[in-house]
Amino acid sequence: MFARITFITVSPNHHETVKKIYNKDITPVIKSQKGNVGCWLLEPTDAADDFISLTEWLSKADSDAYESSGTYRTLVEMVKPYYTVKPILKTYTVTESVVPAETPQ
DSSP: OEEEEEEEOBOGGGHHHHHHHIIIIIHHHHHTSTTEEEEEEEOOSSTTSOEEEEEEESOHHHHHHHHHTTHHHHHHHHTGGGBSSOOEEEEEEOOOOOOOOOOOO
16 A cells, blocks of 8 residues: 655644535545545644545555656645645555454463
């Protein structure tokens, strides 16, 4: 699995607008992309913090295809009037955490 995280700084007076755009217009497009397995918008509990868009992909190749298609850039442009600095994209390989079985004492 592969994850893409975009940090978006939005002025507090635009939080509701960004949430509406993300949920109504952006999420359906992301979920329709080949290899996408999840899409979440993390809303800051402190209004001064960033929104975080988290998308999960079956593979890095699927994630790369999404970005190279121009779709990612188009979606970021939808919220451009509301962010205060250019969004930051970071990518991660998702590894499964395995909890070892407890040993009897």
